[in-house]
Amino acid sequence: MAVNKWTAAKVARKVIDNEELFILDVRNHDAFEDWKIEGHKFEYLNIPYFELLDGVEEVLPKLPTDKDVLVVCAKEGSSVMVAEMLSEAGLEVAYLEGGMKSWSSYLEPIKVADLENGGELYQFVRLGKGCLSYMVISEGEAAIIDAVRFTDLFTNFAKEKGVEIKHVFDTHLHADHISGGRNIAAATGATYYLPPKDATEVVFDYTALTDGLNVKIGASQIDVNALYSPGHTIGSTSFVIDNKFLLTGDILFIDSIGRPDLAGLAEDWVGDLRETLYSRYRELAEDLVVLPAHFMIIDELNKDGTVARRLGDLYKENHGLNIKDEEEFRRTVTDNLPPQPNAYEQIRQVNMGKITPDNDEQTEMEIGPNRCAVR
Amino acid sequence: MNITKTLDAKGLACPMPIVRTKKAMDTINSGEVLEVLVTDKGALNDIPAWAKSGGHIVLEQKTEEDVLYFYIQKA
Structure with missing residues (x-):
């Protein structure tokens, strides 16, 4: 046979x-x-x-x-x-x-929605690693959020769509996978943004991603608004896109919430995480569709393969958003955490530009499942 | 440690390091020691796991300049 x-x-x-x-x-x-x-x-x-x-x-x-x-x-x-x-x-x-x-390397681009005036929002689902990247497209221009390291995939996708990549964002300094953001920006001339509070040790130039930063994409001026939302890291920043979508980075997932310990400061950041999840996000419109930077289990996928849920629904269903007692919340996100991701300290060093491993070494570092969440 | 035989499996990709190791093991006697040199990183976990499944004992393992060395005593 x-x-x-x-x-x-x-x-x-x-x-x-x-x-x-x-x-x-x-x-x-x-x-x-x-x-x-x-x-x-x-x-x-x-x-x-x-x-x-x-x-x-x-x-x-x-x-x-x-x-x-x-x-x-x-x-x-x-x-x-x-x-x-x-x-x-x-x-x-x-x-x-x-x-x-x-x-581990394969990415499936899936359209999340059509935006106003011919704009489009794509989610790139990395099934083997649970990573989610995003591209906002609007008449000739594109912005990318939380790109993984396979830069060709994003630049080729932009070429197919006939758009120029103008803005590349990382919601935070990633610890579980190697960011492609800096390389995409270098290859396309786009601006690369990082939250300055996560970037104190980086060895390259970047543009500061701060609360309230607003960029507009393409002729239809799709809004990309930054919202400071610390807790997974001290710099973690979310985005509201087109007033309809909330890109939460590693702060809020579909069936879990972010863990505060991967940069080594769980005890310090648990208060920030609580504030972001229980106050800052609470004040946002319930109809926003949450698009996280990760999924942990296959059950978080929708029928069409996307990972997306209404914010109001998450406030009803996500256990991590329903822990009333602050002390219990603190215990949940600091005790009994899952093992840390493979090589997470080295991955942070790569994302800071401090070490530059070859492709095989990068592949080795990223082997294994995603572990950015607390359930 | 008395090395009875040395297998050079450098440059070979999985599954060949284990295939060769198994063949080399078949040629030595119980209690004797096989030295295996490998560069495939998969061997780091696979050789000890294979040895365990056959009751062999990994007496020592080390890494020198990207080469993995295993010293396996036959069951």
Whole structure:
């Protein structure tokens, strides 16, 4: 039987379209437990490839014959080996091209909404890592918020749309993934903005992103308004776009809230986080649609693959917005935090411009799941 | 430590380092030690996990100039 090769894009469609898939993950157990390809209707079997070197007979009865079987490993090599063994045993299976490495890098651009006068808002969903980036487009111009490091994807997308990237923002100094903001700005001549309170140690020039900053995009003058909202970091800043969308960065997610400890100061910032979530955001219109910089679990995706929810609904449903007692809130966001993201201290150094690892090293740093939230 | 055999798997990508390690293990006796040199970073977790699944013992592992060294005693 043939061995098929699937791209990360094809697997992403299966996730978004809610299709069935059987994943035979041949990485070691620790790697699988830590992080895997998540899908609503996916089934999993984890057997490390090195336990299959003598043959795949023991696996055969455990594999379904009525659905697609995808073999997955870290970089591809072992999944090809196992897929070929299964194929020789008479099964039709596929392997994931580039393995979890390519899954971690894949971005799916999805349109969130049409804006006034032909403008558009896109969300770039990085399924494997839970990162969300944004592009606002309006007649010839674009702004990008929280770009991940795959700069070509954004510049090519802008080219396809016939727009010039004018403004590039980071809502805060990221600790879980490497920002593409500075490189996109350098490649396009756009202005790169960072909150100055997060940027005290950065070694490059940037434009200050401060409360109340307003830029207008394109001929239809789509409004991008900055709103200082500290708590995940001391500089964390949100955006209100077109008076309809609230880009919350890593402060508020769909089913969780930001964690205050990744820059090392949980105790100091928990008060800011409380103030932002329980006062500043409270004063905003309930009909704003929240667009966060991350999702943690696949259940946070909408049917069309976007991650977006009405602010008023989050105030009803998100546990992190409904902790009345301040002391309990403090405990929730400082005790029992999940493990910190892989290499988060190094990633912060990269985003400050202090170290410049090569592409392979950057890929290694970003391996693993997203861990920016407290549930 | 008495090294019975050395396997140079530098430059090989996963799964070859483990495939070669397994073959080399088959040629030594119980209690003897195999030295493995690898550059594929995946080996960092995979070789100890593989050794454990077969009951072998990783006596020592170290990294020198991007080369990983493993000393594995056969079960």
